[in-house]
Amino acid sequence: MIDTGAPRNVLGHVVSGTLASAAIAGGMQYNQVQKGTLGKKEAIHATLKLSLQGGVATGxxxxxxxxxxxSNFFGALSALSLGIAGVYAIEKISEQLQEKDSCESLEAQQ
Structure with a gap:
């Protein structure tokens, strides 16, 4: 058996992971906006995406x-698999939202 200490609250760590990721991603995106290499809308989108992914990964x-x-190795692998699937799903949803936004921007310009 691997001594991992007392079991921890998963939902609480999802919230903590989301907030920690928001702080990191927000700082990185803010820096890009200040440099002029990224727009505010894109920075907000990236920060939200990375925050959610960080929360899912932490949980x-x-x-x-x-x-x-x-000593439940199957449960551990299952939890990691669900985390990977969650991060991937957020990535795909983010891509679809960006494509939709790009299409709407092009239509508005015409």
């Missing part, structure tokens, strides 16, 4: 660690 990692503490 999956904590859930996997909780399973490892019980």
């Amino acid at each position: 999956a990692a904590i859930a996997a660690t909780n399973h490892l503490g019980k």
